[in-house]
Amino acid sequence: MRKWVFILMLMVLPNVAFALEQSFTQQGVEATVKLVPDKIEQQTEVGVHIHLSKDGIPLIDRDVTLEVYDQASHQPVISRRVDVLDNEYVDSWTFDKPGDYRVVITIAEHQKPLEAIQYAAQVKVVDHDSQESDQSFFAHHFGDGHWGWWGAGLMLIMMPMMILL
Numbered sequence: 428m429r430k431w432v433f434i435l436m437l438m439v440l441p442n443v444a445f446a447l448e449q450s451f452t453q454q455g456v457e458a459t460v461k462l463v464p465d466k467i468e469q470q471t472e473v474g475v476h477i478h479l480s481k482d483g484i485p486l487i488d489r490d491v492t493l494e495v496y497d498q499a500s501h502q503p504v505i506s507r508r509v510d511v512l513d514n515e516y517v518d519s520w521t522f523d524k525p526g527d528y529r530v531v532i533t534i535a536e537h538q539k540p541l542e543a544i545q546y547a548a549q550v551k552v553v554d555h556d557s558q559e560s561d562q563s564f565f566a567h568h569f570g571d572g573h574w575g576w577w578g579a580g581l582m583l584i585m586m587p588m589m590i591l592l
Contacts, residue, residue, distance in 0.1 A: 453544045456481050460532060460546050468555040469525050477509065477516035477532060485514040490535045493518050498527040522552040 448461040459478045467473055475493060479486040495505040509516040509532075522528065528550045535543035 447548070449546070449548070451546070454542065456486065456534070456544060458534065458544065458546070460548075462530065462548060462550070467522065467550055467552050469523070469552055470521055471555065472519050472521055473550075474517065474519040475509070475530070475532065477534075478514070479516070479534065487511045487514060487516075488537070489516075490533075490537060491516045492533045494531040494533070495520070496529045496531065498529060503531075504528070525552045525554045527551055 447463070447465055448459070450457070450459045452458070457480045459476075461476045463474045463476070464471070477491060479489060479491075491509040493505065493507055493509050494503040496503050505520055507518070509518045511517075530548045530550055532546045533543050534546075535541075
């Protein structure tokens with residue numbers, strides 16, 4: 428039982444720890460997608476950096492599109508092709524209003540547009556004047572006020588102990 432919990436923890440923790448940078452391999456294409464900055468505020472420039480490679484060789488011949496959806500809508504707020512800069516697909520934009528958004532990146536070959544790879548990330552945009560913009564990942568998920576970083580630290584210390592016991 429402990430072995431399965433440990434394996435499950437190894438599979439889940441990297442996704443939690445690096446929520447805005449993900450690497451994956453699909454159809455032989457290795458992709459790294461990074462959204463910057465870590466805290467996304469209204470009227471602050473947000474960037475996406477996508478590095479694609481196959482067998483260690485950078486791929487710059489793909490059709491990469493960016494779509495940003497407001498959670499309340501099925502129509503994209505932003506929809507455009509991402510350009511290549513120094514062996515990386517790069518784009519940037521700003522959010523006009525705070526809220527929850529979905530960023531969708533589609534990667535396709537010119538000859539095989541139906542065999543596309545798709546990446547999606549949920550993004551919370553906060554008003555730069557609100558207290559919420561000062562919250563970290565752990566404070567957001569483990570509570571700010573009473574527990575905040577202490578609760579996250581306690582959780583990180585207790586998790587390995589629970590697995591080992």
